[in-house]
Amino acid sequence: MAEPEKLIPTHGGYRHLKSFQIAQLTYDVTVRFCNRYIEKRSRTHDQMVQAARSGVQNIAEGSKASGTSKKMELKLTNVARASLEELRLDYEDFLRQRGLALWNREDARRAELIGRWCGTAEDVAAWVRETHEKEGRCGLSGLGGQNGQSTKSTPSTYPEIAANAALVLIAVACSLLDRQLAAQAEAFVEEGGFTERLHRVRTERRQRI
Numbered sequence: 001m002a003e004p005e006k007l008i009p010t011h012g013g014y015r016h017l018k019s020f021q022i023a024q025l026t027y028d029v030t031v032r033f034c035n036r037y038i039e040k041r042s043r044t045h046d047q048m049v050q051a052a053r054s055g056v057q058n059i060a061e062g063s064k065a066s067g068t069s070k071k072m073e074l075k076l077t078n079v080a081r082a083s084l085e086e087l088r089l090d091y092e093d094f095l096r097q098r099g100l101a102l103w104n105r106e107d108a109r110r111a112e113l114i115g116r117w118c119g120t121a122e123d124v125a126a127w128v129r130e131t132h133e134k135e136g137r138c139g140l141s142g143l144g145g146q147n148g149q150s151t152k153s154t155p156s157t158y159p160e161i162a163a164n165a166a167l168v169l170i171a172v173a174c175s176l177l178d179r180q181l182a183a184q185a186e187a188f189v190e191e192g193g194f195t196e197r198l199h200r201v202r203t204e205r206r207q208r209i
Contacts, residue, residue, distance in 0.1 A: 014063035019176035023059055023080065026169045027052040028121035030087065033166055037094070037159050048090045054083035055173065074184050081177040088170045091163050100160040103167070113168050124169070128161045 014020045030052035038045040062076030095102050103110055109131060118124045135155035 014060045017059065017063065017176075017180070019080075019173055019180055020056065020059045020063075022169060022173040022176060023052075023055040023084065025118065025121065025124070026084070026087070026166065026173055027056050029124050029166050029169060032121050032125065033162055037162070044090065048087060051083045051087040051090065055080045055087065058083065059177075070184065070187065074181065077177060077181055077184060081174060081181065084170050084174050084177070088167060088174070091167050091170070095160065095163050098159070100157065100163065103164045107164075109161075109164070110168050110171075113165055114172065124165055125162075128158065128165055131161050132156065132158055 027049075030048055034040075034045045034048050038048065058076045058080035062073040062080065065076060066073035092102060094100075112131075113124075113127055116123070116127055118127060132155060138155075
């Protein structure tokens with residue numbers, strides 16, 4: 001016999017969400033990046049850190065709110081996604097304004113970082129150092145150009161590699177959140193929200209009496 005539907009289902013397991021884990025890593029990396037490369041008293045420093053934090057916090061808040069409001073879960077997840085998009089633009093501005101390369105989607109270094117499965121900001125920093133040293137030995141900047149063309153030149157700078165590494169993490173987090181939003185929207189259409197669940201629970205209880 002199937003268990004009766006719960007009025008407030010199990011919810012709040014955001015720490016197990018891959019989107020939360022990557023967003024949190026992005027936040028840690030952004031704090032480290034901004035403290036190193038952005039003037040601490042500047043508005044940009046605060047905006048980037050706050051955008052990264054918003055991505056993390058809203059995933060968590062949406063997960064906690066899902067027990068009583070699927071609509072609020074959708075809204076907060078979308079806010080998290082929008083915050084990370086804002087952060088993406090800030091990193092792209094950083095690169096453009098300094099004449100540094102924005103790696104394209106086919107750049108081998110992007111796949112290398114994703115395959116590394118970094119768990120902490122220090123893991124990402126270690127990858128940045130290794131990549132810089134590797135490029136220094138080769139005397140190449142890999143596929144770093146806007147058009148993805150290999151160019152023999154000086155190695156990429158630390159800020160360039162670090163900013164692009166953060167952009168890789170943001171891209172992964174945004175992709176996960178896009179799928180999460182689609183799943184949440186589908187569940188909301190199929191099951192409704194708290195009001196519909198309350199009606200089903202009441203109806204089921206009356207039928208058991």
